[in-house]
Amino acid sequence: MTDGIEWPGATGLGEPAPLDPATAPLPAYGSASLADLLPTLVAGQGVPGFTAAIGELTPADRNCVFLIDGLGWEQIKAHPDEAPFLASLLGTSLGGTGRPLTAGFPSTTATSLASVGTGTVPGAHGLLGYTVRDPATGALMNQLRWKPWTQPRVWQPHPTVFEAAHAAGVHTAQVSSPAFESTPLTQVALSGGTFRGKLAGEDRVDLAAEQLAAGDRSLVYTYYSEVDSKGHRFGIDSDAWRGQVMYVDQLARRLAENLPPRSALYVTADHGMIDIPFDEESRIDFDEDWALRAGVALLGGEGRARHVYAVPGAAADVLAVWRDVLGEQFWVASRDEAIAAGWFGPAGAVEERTYGRIGDVVAAARDDVVVTASEREPRESAMVGMHGSMTPVEQLVPLLEVRS
Structure with missing residues (x-):
């Protein structure tokens, strides 16, 4: 319960959450x-x-x-x-x-x-x-x-x-x-x-x-x-x-x-x-992290809510790597997992025309951290205040x- 709103699926926002x-x-x-x-x-x-x-x-x-x-x-x-x-x-x-x-x-x-x-x-x-x-x-x-x-x-x-x-x-x-x-x-x-x-x-x-x-x-x-x-x-x-x-x-x-x-x-x-501090622990730079870039064709979304689009055939590997690199700092899901979990609306809400707009991998920040992209998104990466998750x-x- 948070200020009168019951959040389905929440299991203690102050506790380290599993990657599910x-x-x-x-x-x-x-x-x-x-x-x-x-x-x-x-x-x-x-x-x-x-x-x-x-x-x-x-x-x-x-x-x-x-x-x-x-x-x-x-x-x-x-x-x-x-x-x-x-x-x-x-x-x-x-x-x-x-x-x-x-x-x-x-x-x-x-x-x-x-x-x-x-x-x-x-x-x-x-x-x-x-x-x-x-x-x-x-x-x-x-x-x-x-x-x-x-x-x-x-x-x-x-x-x-x-x-x-x-x-x-x-x-x-x-x-x-x-x-x-x-x-x-x-x-x-x-x-x-x-x-x-x-x-x-x-x-x-x-x-x-x-x-x-x-x-x-x-x-x-x-x-x-x-x-x-x-x-x-x-x-x-x-x-x-x-x-x-x-x-x-x-x-x-x-x-x-x-x-x-x-x-x-x-x-x-x-x-x-x-507000996100300007340090390496709080700001993970996609453009400088070879592991996060591997198999990624496009990086969408914003620092605290990323849509990650994989090259053909690489979606499963990208999902595994993003989960490994981001650990418990982000909820990281495949497209179908995020939809099934209800991130974008209740069951059946995602329409056929919108399905492909969702990343092969979707990453939502849980901790005070962002995935920036200093070369691709210099303006956004320089922001102090962030949101999205x-x-x-x-x-x-x-x-x-x-x-x-």
Whole structure:
């Protein structure tokens, strides 16, 4: 049990876990994951085809989701001075009514935003990491930057919850940076209704409140990215990161204080974050480790959640070597083992079109360690703050509620 979420397969997160992939602490798909949030909200608004998977959420006519990139549940708990308003909304033991959700695996932005927007698990929507192999071309596809280009609705054909809500007569809007209005990720994960772009954080939350009041039934999504950016660059133990947490705490309070009647605000995130030391024990460099490179055609994912694509015929050997080299620091699984263990969703969730995007070998960090790639991924390898795996600090995200 972790902050009210029972993680199937978890066998003591503080204990050395066996290498069996089934011992990884699974996201709470179907009851308390990001993929369950919007379906629960629109079910309460009477949108057909959805059920309320998350219990104890009272339906509201007007729902606003404020997603703060990178600000996980554990980070809010650890920084009540920087985030006094958000911390006041935490669980009952801390005087609030909030609860954690699980992000899903991998716990990374592209995956989580697709889970939020489509209401489906990663194995279904197919945005299965920071970079994955495109089975049609054999090339790595960066799903955050959408490079190389591929048709968005071919890559991710599921309709969004916003589209369904809009079709059912709910006033639906996304309020975010103007730069995100026409991106492929927005198209496949967050489209439906109207997009309103604002640069300044205060303008953004004010517009979100206005859009919430624009319909008798409303669904509004707004987003803030700089907590994540500062965490990657400087770490979550930095003044730059703390400053952003203080600022977004004020934004959340401002939005909460301006909710129109019959509204509910839900503050959440796409993942948490962990700082990784710059030493050889904590950062295993794929580009300098001949054993990890042997038999590998492509290295995908990110430091704490790797998709490893083997040359033909080498998958079993690559799996054995990665397990041997990474020992008990990572959960290391074959593609089929990871699917069977439920990493990407419950049984049957992984679709035929997404199956080949998953690595022949999948490695998820358990300890405070990453597999970097200094030559292939110099920018990513230089980051201080990391995320992607299934540990509580990365996986648990807030669901903090304010009602007007």
